[in-house]
Amino acid sequence: MRAPLLLLSLGLLLARPALADFAARGVELVHTVPVETALATPDLRDPTVVWSELFDAANKEIVIAQFYAASQRGARFERVIERLAAAGARGVRIRFLLEERGKSISDPATVARLRRIPNLELRYLEYGKLSADGIIHAKYLVVDGKAAYLGSQNFDWRAFEHIHETGVRIDDATVAAQMQAIFDYDWRAQDLLAHGQSVAAPARTVASDAASATASAGARPDVYLVASPAAFTPGAVRDAEAELVRLLGQAREEVAVQLLDYAPLSYGPNHTRPYYAVIDDAVRAAAARGVKVKLMVSNWNTEEPAIHYLQSLAVLPNVEVRIVTLPPAAQGVIPFARVIHSKLMVVDGRTAWIGTSNWAGGYLDRSRNLELVLNDARFAARLLQLHRQTWDSPYAAPIDVVRRYPKPLKGG
Structure with a gap:
């Protein structure tokens, strides 16, 4: 009986899609497929x-930083909270940092459940008191200071089921340590x-370019935060705003590029939108x-005045802009869901930004955000495939430059 069982096991193993974990580089691409869509990615693990x-x-x-927290009974995300609670129950210290301005959209019952987890301390930071008008918008976690995750997923059941999200698991000690240092700074703040x-x-290490910045921090120049x-x-973590401009240059x-929102506009008092030209x-x-x-x-990017800037961008030679609308869920309207929320870029098929x-x-320029840059052709190729899947899907349509x-x- 052993031989047939061995052959069956081997067959099942070969039948499984190869996970695009890029383990040699310590980075795994992770993707949330919105349910009831055709955007399947069987080679990528679910968050x-x-x-x-x-x-x-x-x-x-375990340290976790998020904008807000929300779950609901029966959701896939409940598994995540259960495993977090199990970690706390066995004595793992958990520090959870939320944005003060995210209180209004957090689910009180979820926050109360988190507070009841043994060894978990939850704090709210009003980031705008640190950086004017800024927020904690980063979504990341670090485990034992050596493994980490960052991506577009909020600590929200919808982000694991009804929203297009992309992130990375990071098994790179230097990057994880840098993320831990950022968390510790914000926690102390x-x-x-x-x-x-x-x-x-904080103490900063100024470097002339990304390669020297990562080298000074002991990191590899092909993967850096x-x-x-x-x-x-x-x-020595490089400024994301300056690095994005450098990579585009x-x-x-x-x-x-895939984004929730793009606009050369900021957020000012009384719902004003001051001009912000850096990325544009x-x-x-x-x-x-x-x-x-x-x-x-x-x-969501079709609201005014942002839509007019997108339309003006789309009339330029060499620029294509597509707007993605996901179908509603069969269960009915789900507020703040059924949308693409990934924040990613691929440059020349070689450099990935997530x-x-x-x-x-x-x-x-003002809020806490984190990005990972990978100069890796294989990883960039897979990320580009992910971009193209949605780009070529029936959910994406070229922007109409004259439509209101x-x-x-x-x-909802």
């Missing part, structure tokens, strides 16, 4: 599996601000020198 695995492997400490004390700017805002990022052939200038300059720009955004920031003012788009119903 519920990856997050649960990370929590199960924790021995000493919350403590100081809560006691009415000032927060000193960038973060924002620069003024409140410790160590180096593009020679094609830039493929870099994109337009790339197109002007012949780089093909393929920008894909969500249908992170937590929308491309608009207030994110890369209706206001998107983000909340």
